[in-house]
Structure formats: structure tokens, C-alpha cells
Amino acid sequence: MERPIGVKICGLTEPAGLDAAVTHGADWVGFVFFARSPRHVTPAQAAALIARLPAGGPRRIGLFVAPDDDAIAAVLDATELDGLQVYAPQARARAIRDRFGLPVWHAHGVATPGDLPAETALDGLVIESRPPAGSDRPGGNAHAIDWTITRGWVAPAPWILAGGLTPDNVADAIAQGGATAVDVSSGVESAPGRKDPALVARFIRAARQAGFG
């Protein structure tokens, strides 16, 4: 059965990775506004990257960890975004959506089927692994979940699978867990924060082909 697979390339910091995401047809590109991340970009850096995107290109997602309103406003003053990926309690994520009027994807760390949300008031869910012990960030840890846990889950909103995906395992991840959208950062890098255009191309191709499997 054919299923179109959406692809998000996250944690872009440089033109080469961004251009590869555009050329190979990514659906979303993500920019990390979290100072402790090796993929952190300032509002001005994100604006310069976003200015490269063609009309009709990937949608622009900003990642925020427990942000205050001023941090989000500073980014939106510098550039446009199409959506926000938020690491914060649901109520705070809802308040952010109400305040800024943008779709909010709620990042949801899971370890077992019981952790999967049965309901949400947000626009989308990012289903990813919980950070490994010792990590100083809630995402972008190259850490995969057991992909089978989403099998049979009745998701309350569109969802995207994230965490530890690579060009070599993304097809398996889709086959095992039934994701129709996937998100990658570390798995297409040559070093933390540096996207490898060839890996970006391979990842997008592998994810798309998995939809025809």
C-alpha cells in the first residue's frame, strides 16, 4: 500500500544542509533555538537560512525548550515560521499557540506504549525517545525508541517519529511503527550541528521509498 511519508530535516545551521533538504524535497526544516544545543541558531542566523528557501519549499519549524514568550517573539521579529515544536507541558504549549497563532507540535518523550498520548489539544505530536541519562537536552540525542510501540496506536493528532533515525534504519522504523512522517537531525550529520548533504539526500530518498514498500 502506498503511503506518502513526510520528512523533516531538523537542526539546520548551514546553507549546505538546508539546500540539500530543499533540493531533495523535505516537507519541513527545523531550527533549534536552545542555547545548549550544538545546533543552536540565533534569530539572525535562522533568518539568513530561511531567506534561502524558495517559495513553496519546506515549511519552517522553530524548536523551543521551555521558552518564555520573549524568546519566541525575538525569533518571530527576525523571521517567519510556519510552526513551533515545543518542549514544555501541554498547558504551556497551548498558551504559546494562543499567544502566537501558529501551529504547535508538542514534543512527547516515550518509552512504552502507555506513554503515548490518547488526546491532545495541540496541532501535532513529535514522538521521540526520552533523553538518555546525562543528556543536557530533551531532543537531538540520536536515541531511538522501540519503534513497535506505536503499532496500533490511535493518534489524537498528526504525529512525526523522531529520535535516532538514519538513512539506514528509517525504512525499518516506518515499517515497524507505522509512522507517516519522520524527523532526523543527528543521523544526517558529519559532526554535531553539521549536516552532510549526501546523508540528507539518502535519508529523504529512503523515507520516501519506504512509503512505497
Ligand SMILES: O=C(O)c1ccccc1NCC(=O)[C@H](O)[C@H](O)COP(=O)(O)O
Ligand atoms: O537537536 C537538538 O540539539 C535539540 C535540542 C533541544 C531540543 C530538541 C532538539 N532536537 C530535536 C530534533 O532534532 C528532533 O525533533 C529529534 O529529536 C531528532 O533528533 P535526532 O535523534 O538527533 O535525530
